[in-house]
Amino acid sequence: MRRQGILPEEPFSSLRPLFHPQSIAIVGASQDPKKWGFHLLLNAVKGGYTGRIYPVNPREKEILGFKAYPTVAQIPEPVDQVILVVPPSDTLRVLQECGRNGAKIGVVITAGFGETNQDGKKLEEEMVREAxxxxxxxxxxNCQGIVSTGSVRLYAHMPPQFPESGPLGVVSQSGNLATSIIELANPMYLGFSRIISSGNEADLQTADFLEYLAEDPQTKVILSYLEGIRDGERFIRTVKKVSSKKPLVMLKAGQTEAGVKAAFSHTGALTGSDNLFDGLGQQTGIIRSQTIEEMIDIAAALLSQPLPRGRRVGLLTLGGGWGVLAADYCAQAGLILPDLSKEMVKTLDKILPPWWNRINPIDMVAGYRKGDLIQSLELFLRSKQFDGVLMLGLGWRVVRGGFLRASAPTPQHEMEAAGRDWIEEEQKIFSDVLDLGRRYEKPILLASDMVHLVPGFAESMRSRQVAAYPSLHRAVRAYLGLVERYEVLQRKLKK
Amino acid sequence: MRRQGILPEEPFSSLRPLFHPQSIAIVGASQDPKKWGFHLLLNAVKGGYTGRIYPVNPREKEILGFKAYPTVAQIPEPVDQVILVVPPSDTLRVLQECGRNGAKIGVVITAGFGETNQDGKKLEEEMVREAxxxxxxxxxxNCQGIVSTGSVRLYAHMPPQFPESGPLGVVSQSGNLATSIIELANPMYLGFSRIISSGNEADLQTADFLEYLAEDPQTKVILSYLEGIRDGERFIRTVKKVSSKKPLVMLKAGQTEAGVKAAFSHTGALTGSDNLFDGLGQQTGIIRSQTIEEMIDIAAALLSQPLPRGRRVGLLTLGGGWGVLAADYCAQAGLILPDLSKEMVKTLDKILPPWWNRINPIDMVAGYRKGDLIQSLELFLRSKQFDGVLMLGLGWRVVRGGFLRASAPTPQHEMEAAGRDWIEEEQKIFSDVLDLGRRYEKPILLASDMVHLVPGFAESMRSRQVAAYPSLHRAVRAYLGLVERYEVLQRKLKK
Structure with a gap:
């Protein structure tokens, strides 16, 4: 197999026409709502792209209200970005037209190249040479297109997904997984900066996009789904550089023989480089995850919480079983649950009811009283023995309070008042937790089935003041992500 | 530490008053909406309990419209079940009154017994002796109460949760985890038969409840959250018997030192028996899970799908990346992805477009055409090389179709028709998948972000005709659960 010559690292500016195009052309744009050439145009239009759009189709005068051009060459200005949705055999011709137009960058959606057979591979190489x-x-x-939010509002990809503008940058060698990442970010109220489906990476590679995202001011955390690496050395050099600037969370597929085979047939990716990965994970500063859910969860923690300065976690639980299970998950993840100091026990003896459990996790039991919880939390945060806190079960008082109110026979009934009190108390606790986290600069991650019902929750998530998870194991994994990021930065400092 | 004498295994009938009571008394029932004695009564009433309810409180004439009695002894009939929400120090006196009434079974909600200190432990033992x-x-x-659905409609537990009647039986040594299980069952459209929060298990133990659930006709799958085992031998004997009758999915907490300590302070449970567990998992027929999400996911598969007769899975994907990642997860779970036979490839060459990928996972790529998918699926099901199928990505056409329809400038526009076509096609595929599963008696598990949008999805889930998961790793874990259940039954047969 022949390999493309390795290009020198690209300056930031060369990818600008991809993410900040003044104009785009869609070659193969179609009137037929069953064709991808229709969907790409529709999505770009509906997404509210702020630049100029030029559909290219020799058989149409107008598509979706936009004047259609027979070829790229006939577009009256050099376009920044040309999106190709034409059969593989047409790509060389279209590229030549692009050359006549002065177009800067091409996004080849079309499949049927290097991922299929030797002929496809040859055509792919010719295409790159031509470009x-x-x-x-x-x-x-063989890609799905790209998204660039902010003031650009370019949603030039295949699925009808229009994620909000936000801090997540994504590079994915699978379009479907980019799509799934966008879906999963929704319930976590996370938005995106740039999303790149990189396909076969015949020319531009994951490393190029990672470099761009490392410089991109809107991007704060980078997620990368990877099946294969073309140039291992360049890749390692790049991720080291990128992760010293921003957290880089990566899911490497093709970890098994079955996965490697599937990846090869998918993007023609040379996987089997998992050994390289396992050995270099720590040195390169990558935070590795096993599922895209983990990627999103870790991102939500990184974007809202300060980093813990170590692995020592305080657990505060509003129910015993949650504490037991979370203690297991923490220990299994390599987090440390220090015992409470004698002074902490002594202080808590004054605050908590006589039957309190006197260990970490501190179990507030079902009957936590006004102030108990916040005082206990503050003890964890003040203590030098603990680097951060996991808080379990917040929100159930809102459920109970809501049920009381709904069950009250009259609005004057004391059930109404009691219900309202509980909801207000829980809301107050929630806001106190956020305040304490800020004050002490230690991470507090919340895990609860019901925390999303606390009034103000969505706003706090959206403004990245809190990281809350619907289950214990997800919160623990996210917490570990914070620790891993801290350790990456420590290693860099020590060098 | 003294142990309770081991009782002979209980006949099914002795727990009947717990799950099919004609009458219940709530001792410590209260007018105060901030007290648990109020909530237990409110939940029992709002849950629509079909028997007679007797609140017991010496200071009240009536609570929530029910005549209140000063003591259990004064209730005009022997009650089947007495729920105690009184301080620990009052429990012995209340039990003596129960004796005068002729009550059959007691549910002690109150905490502050064996889980706290030696005095509590002593009181707990006295209480059991008295009973x-x-x-x-x-x-x-130290428990949360119980739920029994069907014609009983008894929701005598602390949280305001009223899960639908259904096939899941739950025994949990943690009330919070029972609560979380109920919440997680919701999006999977699963209902419950009996839910037992067993607390400290001073008298009745997990083993007793498991035995009941094994006989209970409404219960089809049993979930058990366990922190500790009092009588290891009895427990092993019981779970062997139970799992030969019904699938038993178990989450054992206290797998780490941190978890063991937390469990001891929670329910006074003697954990540290994890070695016993690890060694005996397979022999006892338990399906072990690591999270409650897994428990629910496995249950959803067991309740809707035939068992695969082996570990060989066919993967059918509507997007490449999903297939790669699922192949990894399958291999990591010990599932086998056989290659496609020459005959299968030959047949598929006639059905699929020329660029199809020719391996397992079969990638239908984004452009699957009418019939392709179902024919490919049927090849997997017909083949003796495959024991079942995982199908990835169904539902996205509904999203695209919906977006087309919503974007159509007029109802007469062809976008409207195209959108409707896609939705109908996807609905047809979904129903064909269900039909094929039934016809070939092989399991088909679906994983997709969007399958829940297919028209008819909720009904199919509720009637347990399909098992669908919002993510790949959850579907793969559930599939492994089916395999594990098959292997349990095979081992039993071989004996």
Whole structure:
């Protein structure tokens, strides 16, 4: 198999036409709502792209209200970005037209190249040679397109997904997984900066996009789904550099023989480089995850919480079983649950009811009283023995309070008042927790089935003041992500 | 530490008053909406309990419209079940009154017994002795109460949760985890038969409840959260018997030192028996899970799918990346992805477009055409090389179709028709998948972000015709649960 020559690292500016295009052309744009060429145009339009759109189709005068051009060459200005949704056999011709137009970058959606057979591979290589001879760079082929939010509002990808603008940058060698990542970010109220489906990476590679995202001011955390690496050395050099600037959370597929085979047939990716990964994970500063859910969960923690300065966690639980299970998960994840100091026990003896459990996790039992919880939390935060806190079960008083109110026979009934009190108390606790986290600069992660019902929850999540998870194991994994990021930065400092 | 004498295994009938009571008394029932004695009564009433309710409180004439009695002894009939929400120091006196009433079984909600200190432990033992001398059995103490659905409609537990009647039986040594299980069952459309929060298990133990659930006709799958085992031998004997009748999915907490300590302070449970567990898992027929999410997911598969007769899975994916990642998860779980036979490849060459990937996972790529998918699925089901199928990504056409329809400028526009077509096609595929599963008696598990949007999805889930998961790893874990159940039954047959 022949390999593309390795290009020198690209400056930030060369990918600007991809993420900040003044104009885009969609070649293969179609009137037929069953064709991808229709969907790409529709999504770009509906997404509210703020630049100029040029559909290219020799058989149409107008598509979705936009004047259609027979070829790229006939577009009246050089376009920044050309999206190709044409059969593989047409791509070389289209690229030549792009050359005549002066287009800067191409996104090849079309599949049927290097991932299929030797002929496809050859065509892919010719396409890249052609593009380079014209001074163009290429994304894809066999990709889903890209998203760039902020003031650009470019949703030039296949699925009808229009995620909010936000701090997450995504590079994915699978379009489907980019799609799933976007879906999973929704319930966590996370938005995106740039989303790149990189496909076969015939020209531009994951490393190029990671470098861009490392410089991109809107991007605060980078997620990367990877099946294969073309140039291992360049890749390692890049991720080291990127992760020294921003957290880089990566899911490497092809960890098993079955996965490797599937990956090869998917993007023609050379996987089997998992050994390289396992050995270098720590040195490169990557935070590795096993599922895309984990990626999103870790991102939500990184984006809202200060980093813990070690692995020592205080557990505060509003129910015994949650504490037991979370203690297991923490220990299994390599987190440390220090015992409470004698002074902490002495202080808590004054605050908590006589039957309190006197260990870490501190179990507030079902009957936590006004102030108990916040005082206990503050003890953890003040103590030098603890680097952060996991808090379990918040929100159930809102459920109970709501049920009381709904069950009250009259609005004047004391059930109404009691219900309202509980909801207000829980809301107060929630806001006190957020305040304490800020004050002590230690991470507090929440895990609860019901925390999302606390009034103000959505706003706090959206403004990244809190990281809350619907289950214990997800919160523990996210917490570990914070620890891993801290340890990455410590290693860099020590060097 | 003294142990309670081991009782002979109980006949099914002795727990009947717990799950099919004609009448219940709530001692410590209160007018005060901030007290648990109020909530237990409110939940029993709002849950629509079909028997007679007797609140007991010497200071009240009437609570929530029910005549209140000063003591249990003054209730005009022997009550089947007495729920105790009184301080620990009052429990012995209340039990003596129960004796005078002729009550059959007691549920001690109150905490502050064996889980706290030696005095509590002593009181707990006295309480059990007293109950036994009166011919009563006890649930708890330090528990959340019980739920029994069907015609009984008894929701006598602390949280305002009223899960639908259904096939899941739950025994949990943690009330909070029972609560979380109920919440997680909701999005999977699973209902419950009996839910027991067993607390400290001073008298009745997990083993007793498991035995009941094994006989209970409404219960089809049993979930058990366990922190500790009092009588290891009895426990092993019981779970062997139970799992030969019904699938038993168990989450054992206290797997780490941190978890063991937390469990001891929670329910006074003697954990540290994890070695016993690890060694005996397979022999006892338990399906072990690590999270309650897994428990629910496995239950959903067991309740809707035939068992696979081996570990060989066919993967059918509507997007490449999903297939790669699922292949990894399958291999990591010990499932086998056989290659496609030459005949299968030959047949698929006629059905699929020329660029199809020719391996397992079969990638239908984004452009699957009418019939392709179902024919490919049927090949897997017909083949003796495959024991079942995982199908990834169904439902996205509904999203696209819906977006087309919503974007159509007029109802007459072809976008409207195209959108409707896609939704109908996806609905047809979904129903064909269900039909094929039934016809070939092989399991088909679905994993997709969007399958829940297919018209008819909720009904199919509720009637247990399908098992669908919002993520790949959850579907793979559930599939492994089916395999594990098959292997349990095979081992039993071989004996």
């Amino acid at each position: 380079r001879s014209l001074g163009m760079r290429l994304v894809g082929p | 036994r001398s009166l011919g009563m059995r006890l649930v708890g103490p």
